[in-house]
Amino acid sequence: MSTTKSEPLKVGVIGLGWAGQQHLAAYQQIDGVEVVGLAGKETDLLAELGAKHGVQGRFDSWEEMLGLDLDAVSVAVPTFLHAPIAIAALDKGIHVLSEKPIARNGDEARAMVDAARRAGRVLDVAFNHRRRGDIGALKQIITAGELGRPYYAKASWLRRAGIPGLNSWFTSRELAGGGPLADIGVHVLDFALYLLGEPKVLAVSAVTYAELGPRGRGGSGRTAADATVSPFEVEDFASAFLRLEGGATLLIEAGWAGYRSPKDLMDFTVYGTDGGAELRIEGASFTPVGTLSVFTESEGRNADRVVAAEPGRAHQQVVEDFVEVIRSGPAAWARHDGSLALMRAEIIDAAYLSATQNREIQL
Ligand SMILES: NC(=O)c1ccc[n+]([C@@H]2O[C@H](COP(=O)([O-])OP(=O)(O)OC[C@H]3O[C@@H](n4cnc5c(N)ncnc54)[C@H](O)[C@@H]3O)[C@@H](O)[C@H]2O)c1
Known part of the structure; x- marks a missing residue:
């Protein structure tokens, strides 16, 4: 070898x-x-x-x-x-x-x-989304301590009509394991936890809905390469509230379809004890660089700025x-054993369980 x-x-x-x-x-x-x-x-x-x-x-x-x-x-x-x-x-x-x-x-x-x-x-x-240039720039700002201690964050990936392949493996619970929470929500969860410094997730409370997909609405028009015929068995929108070690909380939203602005949106907002930041990527993964705003204070006045970032290499x-x-x-090799992705999978499992049982799940 x-x-x-x-x-x-x-x-x-x-x-x-x-x-x-x-x-x-x-x-x-x-x-x-x-x-x-x-x-x-x-x-x-x-x-x-x-x-x-x-x-x-x-x-x-x-x-x-x-x-x-x-x-x-x-x-x-x-x-x-x-x-x-x-x-x-x-x-x-x-x-x-x-x-x-x-x-x-x-x-x-x-x-x-x-x-x-x-x-x-x-x-x-x-x-690949954590390797975006705008996310990298925000990571540096948070790691440098400019925002103080982050205590609340929210992150989403929302589409107006973006179900990837209605009637394909993507919408089969058996073949995909879940809907947008597992598909695009896992990216959002990954970059949010990465930005927050990998805090331990203590508890998850989530809801899922399947309001458009089962009625044949919200399709992206994209067909999977290996299209099989499957009914719509997964959610088309999910929202999960996570309690993190140290008292911070994180709200995640992942939607393949919903009556909202037609431009896909990927975003991240964080409030810290000394500053905050908002990354707004209209067009989501198709937009190479989003708008990154940083909000701080200097001598009692707002000191806000927009940070320029380079496109990432995905x-x-x-x-x-x-x-x-x-x-x-x-x-x-020993440090790359998939355990970080496993942690994401366990959080998503807990979110689906929470949605099914209508209660918060401790991890
Ligand atoms: N990281 C990202 O941004 C990103 C984007 C899209 C998809 N994905 C992921 O990539 C994976 C594939 O997604 P896709 O959109 O390319 O799917 P797709 O359905 O378009 O393609 C799937 C491919 O798998 C092949 N395949 C199926 N069964 C096979 C078998 N038994 N042996 C060999 N090949 C087989 C199919 O022939 C097809 O070429 C999924 O897990 C999806 O979540 C990731």
């Missing part, structure tokens, strides 16, 4: 949809990385992407692809397949970069983390980070 800097890193990509194509393109930009396998069920797309990126090994099932001599694999398939593929790959000693959410639930995520620890290999999860950065960790060797 070639994990030294001198030999090319042999990589496979499973999944040909939007996510898989991000991973494939990103690996091509990294020196010393060779994509030797590509897997997906869309025969024409497999041939097209294989030819475009010069990938020799092309497979219509992930099981076949894992027969290759691989150092690492990207898993960019419907969520129900993340755990079986990741565990099979890790058991073969292959490092894994999984798409988010890590899995359908905490139990599956825990089995993946156990497999990574057993194998002594990397399990990373693609949280999946390119995530994939480069993954390759860098692999090249750093076993001590770094």
Whole structure:
């Protein structure tokens, strides 16, 4: 297995949809990385992407692809397949970069983390939004202590009509594990906890609604690459209130669809003891840089400013980070065992349980 800097890193990509194509393109930009396998069920797309990126090994099932001599694999398939593929790959000693959410639930995520620890290999999860430049700029401001101690934050990703593939795996509870809370809410939860310095989440109280999707409303028009026919079994909007260690609280909203402003919105607001900040990204993931405002006080007067940030490098950065960790060797691998993504999965499990049982859930 070639994990030294001198030999090319042999990589496979499973999944040909939007996510898989991000991973494939990103690996091509990294020196010393060779994509030797590509897997997906869309025969024409497999041939097209294989030819475009010069990938020799092309497979219509992930099981076949894992027969290759691989150092690492990207898993960019419907969520129900993340755990079986990741565990099979890790058991073969292959490092894994999984798409988010890590899995359908905490139990599956825990089995993946156990497999990574057993194998002594990397399990990373693609949280590309925390790698946005505007979020990075805000992280620096919070870490520098400019806002004092954050005590209340709210973060959301809200769409007017953005259900990704009505009647596809995305809307099947069995195949996806959940609706927007699991799909885009996990990004919001990830960047919010990252910005707040990874506080422990003590309790979750959540609500979920499915008001538009079941009536065929709120679709994005986007069809999943591997469209199956599924009824609408998940929520189309969720809101979760989290109590954090140290007394701070966080409100998360995730909506695929709702009667609101037509521009998608991703945002984060934080109130701290010495200052506050608002990041507003109209157009959400399609907008490279949002508006970041910082509110502080100087000699009793408002000292507010708008902070300029550079665009982030999204999946390119995530994939480069993954390759860098692999090249750093076993001590770094042990710190990348998927446990951060597992914590997100456990919080989302608690939110769904809270919504079902109409009560706050302690973690
Ligand atoms: N990080 C992000 O910003 C982001 C964005 C979109 C999707 N995602 C995640 O990426 C994953 C895939 O999403 P997508 O939108 O690309 O989905 P998609 O439905 O468009 O594509 C899924 C791919 O998986 C392939 N596949 C299914 N079963 C397979 C099997 N048995 N063997 C090999 N390939 C198989 C399909 O053929 C298809 O190519 C999901 O987990 C999703 O949550 C992440």
